[in-house]
Amino acid sequence: MVGENGIRENEVAVELPPATDAGLVFIGRILTPWSTRMETPRQGRHDGPLCRIEIYEPWRQALQGVEAFERLEVLYWLDRSRRDLVLQSPANSGKLHGTFSLRSPVRPNPIATSIVKLEGVEGATLMVRGMDCLDGTPLLDLKPDRALFKPSAPPQPRDFQTGDDVAHSCKKAW
Numbered sequence: 001m002v003g004e005n006g007i008r009e010n011e012v013a014v015e016l017p018p019a020t021d022a023g024l025v026f027i028g029r030i031l032t033p034w035s036t037r038m039e040t041p042r043q044g045r046h047d048g049p050l051c052r053i054e055i056y057e058p059w060r061q062a063l064q065g066v067e068a069f070e071r072l073e074v075l076y077w078l079d080r081s082r083r084d085l086v087l088q089s090p091a092n093s094g095k096l097h098g099t100f101s102l103r104s105p106v107r108p109n110p111i112a113t114s115i116v117k118l119e120g121v122e123g124a125t126l127m128v129r130g131m132d133c134l135d136g137t138p139l140l141d142l143k144p145d146r147a148l149f150k151p152s153a154p155p156q157p158r159d160f161q162t163g164d165d166v167a168h169s170c171k172k173a174w
C-alpha cells in the first residue's frame with residue numbers, strides 16, 4: 001500500500017529544480033464534498049455533485065458576464081500533489097507512463113483544468129457541477145468554455161491561418 005504521496009515500484013522521481021516565481025495568485029477556492037483523494041473522482045462529471053467556487057476580493061467584479069455561459073473552464077492548483085515524478089505507474093499497474101502523457105495530479109506544475117456546468121451565481125460564489133478536486137483547492141482562473149465563446153473583436157486574417165506557409169512558422173532548430 002502506497003500512501004497518497006508515496007512512490008510506486010519503478011516510478012521515477014527527480015530532484016526538483018529551485019522554484020521560480022511565476023507570480024500566480026490564488027483568486028478563490030473550490031468547495032467540494034471530498035476530503036481525501038481516494039474519494040475524489042478522477043474526472044468531474046456534469047451530473048456530479050454541486051460544488052461551489054468562491055471568488056476572493058479584489059476579483060469579484062471580474063465575474064461580470066459569466067452567468068451568460070452554460071459552461072466554464074476552471075483552472076486550479078492541485079496543492080497537495082507531489083511534483084517530482086517523471087515516470088508514473090497509474091493504479092500501480094506496473095506499466096510506466098511519462099508524466100506529460102497523463103492527466104495525473106502529479107506533475108511539475110500541478111495545474112488542473114475542468115469544464116464545468118454553471119448552475120448559478122450567488123454573489124461571489126458560482127454553483128457548478130463537474131469538479132474533481134479536494135475541498136479547499138485553490139483557484140487559478142476561470143474562462144468561458146472555448147466552444148461557447150465568440151471574441152467581440154472582428155475576425156483577423158491570422159484567425160484563418162492554416163498549414164505551414166507563413167513567415168514565422170515554427171522551424172526545427174536542428
Ligand code: SAM
Nearest residue numbers: 037040041042078079080081105112113133134
Ligand atoms: N480534471 C483535471 C485535469 O484533467 O486536469 C484534474 C484531473 S486529476 C486526475 C483529479 C485527481 O487529482 C483527483 O481524483 C484527486 O486524486 C487529485 N486531486 C484533487 N484535488 C487535489 C489537490 N488539491 N491536491 C492534490 N491532488 C488533488
